[in-house]
Amino acid sequence: MPGFRLWPGALDAQAQAQLTADVFARLEAAPLYRPMTPGGRPLSVRMSNFGPLGWVSDPRGYRYQAIHPETGQGWPDIPAVLLDLWAATVGGPTPDACLVNLYRDGARMGLHQDRDEADLSAPVLSVSLGDTAVFRIGPAEGGPTTTLRLESGDLCALTGPARLARHGIDRVLEGSSRLIPGGGRLNLTLRRAGVSPD
Numbered sequence: 001m002p003g004f005r006l007w008p009g010a011l012d013a014q015a016q017a018q019l020t021a022d023v024f025a026r027l028e029a030a031p032l033y034r035p036m037t038p039g040g041r042p043l044s045v046r047m048s049n050f051g052p053l054g055w056v057s058d059p060r061g062y063r064y065q066a067i068h069p070e071t072g073q074g075w076p077d078i079p080a081v082l083l084d085l086w087a088a089t090v091g092g093p094t095p096d097a098c099l100v101n102l103y104r105d106g107a108r109m110g111l112h113q114d115r116d117e118a119d120l121s122a123p124v125l126s127v128s129l130g131d132t133a134v135f136r137i138g139p140a141e142g143g144p145t146t147t148l149r150l151e152s153g154d155l156c157a158l159t160g161p162a163r164l165a166r167h168g169i170d171r172v173l174e175g176s177s178r179l180i181p182g183g184g185r186l187n188l189t190l191r192r193a194g195v196s197p198d
C-alpha cells in the first residue's frame with residue numbers, strides 16, 4: 001500500500017519500557033475511559049489523549065476537543081520522545097493530538113477511516129506497545145484488505161494515499177508480551193488534528 005511505512009522494532013526493549021512507564025504516569029491525570037459510540041454503545045477499546053487536542057466520541061458524534069470528557073481537565077502533554085519520533089520520520093507541522101488506545105480483554109477496532117482531522121493530508125504516526133495486534137488495512141474506496149502483525153516497538157506512518165485507508169484491529173494476541181502492567185496492547189497515534197500553522 002503506497003504511503004504506508006512500517007519500521008519494525010523501532011523502539012528497543014528499554015525504550016519501550018521507558019515510554020510505557022511515562023504513558024501510565026501521564027494517564028494518572030487523564031484516566032483511560034470507554035468512549036460511547038454516537039449510537040450509544042461503549043467502545044471495547046479504552047482511550048485517553050495527550051496534547052492540546054484529544055479525539056472523543058459520544059452520542060453527539062466524533063470530534064477533537066481540549067478537555068477530558070470525564071475529568072473536565074486539559075489533556076497531559078505529549079511525551080517528548082514521541083515528538084522526536086515524529087520529527088525523525090514524517091516531520092512537518094508538530095502533532096497536536098496523541099490518541100492513547102488500550103486493548104485488553106478481547107477489545108478490537110472495526111474497519112474505519114480517520115477523517116475527523118482538519119487537514120486530511122497531514123500524516124499519522126503510530127507506536128505499538130505490548131501484545132501483538134492483527135492489523136487490517138485496505139484501500140480508501142473499499143475492496144481487498146490485507147492483514148499484518150503490529151508488534152511491541154513497531155512504528156508505522158500513514159501518509160499521502162494511505163492516509164484515508166480503511167483500517168482496524170481484528171484482534172490482539174493476548175499474553176504475547178509482558179510489557180504492559182495488567183496486560184494488553186497500547187497504541188499511541190500522533191496526528192495533526194487542528195488547522196496546521198503556516
Ligand code: MD3
Pocket residue numbers: 099101109114124126133156158162163164165166167168169187189
Ligand atoms: C491507517 N488505531 O486510533 S494504529 C485509530 O492500533 C486507529 O489502535 C489503531 O486506527 C490501533 O484510529 C491502528 C495504525 C493506524 C493509525 C492511523 C491510520 C493506521 C492508519 C490512519 C489512516 C490509515
Ligand code: FE
Pocket residue numbers: 112113114167
Ligand atoms: Fe484509525
